[in-house]
Each structure stands twice: as C-alpha cells, then as structure tokens.
Amino acid sequence: MSIKDKKYEARIQKYFSKYPDKRSAVMALLYVAQEEYGWVSPEGIAEVAELCEMDPTQVKSIAGFYTMYSEKPKGKYWLQVCTDLPCALKGADEFHKELKEYLGIGEGETTEDGLFTVEHVMCLAACDKAPMLQCNFHYMENLDMEKMKAFIEEKRAEIEQEASRK
Numbered sequence: 001m002s003i004k005d006k007k008y009e010a011r012i013q014k015y016f017s018k019y020p021d022k023r024s025a026v027m028a029l030l031y032v033a034q035e036e037y038g039w040v041s042p043e044g045i046a047e048v049a050e051l052c053e054m055d056p057t058q059v060k061s062i063a064g065f066y067t068m069y070s071e072k073p074k075g076k077y078w079l080q081v082c083t084d085l086p087c088a089l090k091g092a093d094e095f096h097k098e099l100k101e102y103l104g105i106g107e108g109e110t111t112e113d114g115l116f117t118v119e120h121v122m123c124l125a126a127c128d129k130a131p132m133l134q135c136n137f138h139y140m141e142n143l144d145m146e147k148m149k150a151f152i153e154e155k156r157a158e159i160e161q162e163a164s165r166k
C-alpha cells in the first residue's frame with residue numbers, strides 16, 4: 001500500500017506536469033493518498049511530502065486545513081450530510097438524525113463493519129435538492145430514509161457478495 005505504487009505513477013506525473021514546481025501538486029497528491037489509504041494517514045503524509053519535496057509538517061498542516069481531507073480513518077462510504085440552514089429548512093436535521101439512528105452510530109462515527117461514516121457538513125451548494133449528502137464526494141440528492149435504507153442495504157449486499165466469492 002503506497003501512493004508510490006506503479007498504478008499511481010502516470011497520474012502523479014500528470015499532476016506534476018501541470019505545475020511549475022512539485023510542491024504545487026500537494027493538494028492533488030493528498031487526494032491520491034486519501035484514495036489509497038481511505039484517509040490522510042501518516043504514511044500518506046510522508047509519501048506526499050517526499051514526492052512534493054516538502055516537510056511532512058507542512059503537508060500535514062495543509063491536510064488539516066481543508067475539510068475534504070480526512071485526518072482519521074473513515075468507512076468505505078463517507079456520508080457527509082449537509083445540515084446548513086437552507087437544507088435544515090427542508091428536513092436535513094431530521095434526516096441526519098434518522099440516518100445515524102439507522103446505522104447505530106453517532107456523529108463522525110463509523111459502523112462496526114467499517115462500511116459507513118456519517119458526518120454533518122456546511123452548504124454543499126445543492127440547497128434546492130435537500131435533504132442531500134455527498135458519498136465519497138459524489139452527490140446524492142432529494143433524499144429520504146427509504147432511499148438511504150435501500151442504498152445502505154445494497155452496499156451491504158455487495159460487500160457480502162464480494163466476501164462470498166473469495
């Protein structure tokens with residue numbers, strides 16, 4: 001497990017080719033690290049720092065500043081529910097609460113099977129589609145708990161099928 005693996009080589013070189021110096025690609029490489037490790041882990045920080053020729057402390061401070069980087073392990077599906085005012089007016093708070101209850105977790109927690117993490121976030125600029133969330137940065141809009149239960153059970157079934165094939 002490393003972002004220095006062959007599978008990322010072309011992508012990382014493409015990022016570097018866009019910028020005048022390697023350090024300018026740090027945010028793009030942090031995404032690669034998050035994809036590889038599921039979060040911006042200490043190993044990921046060290047690798048990004050080495051590739052961008054930066055101090056790991058600088059890389060860590062950048063990762064800590066932006067909410068799209070996770071500094072702790074997340075579930076396979078990172079559900080970020082917008083509970084900002086316009087969404088709250090369309091039932092986002094209740095939706096967020098019911099989602100956590102259905103999964104049996106609290107704010108920012110991950111289900112025991114490691115599949116789902118739920119967090120609330122501020123406006124994601126899809127206010128007219130509330131309740132909405134982003135799952136691993138893909139928007140899911142006009143939600144209700146029936147849709148979410150179907151999504152959650154579908155993902156659980158996929159994981160069970162994958163496990164039974166091994």
Ligand code: FES
Binds near residue numbers: 087
């Ligand atoms: S307030 Fe929720 S997307 Fe804007």
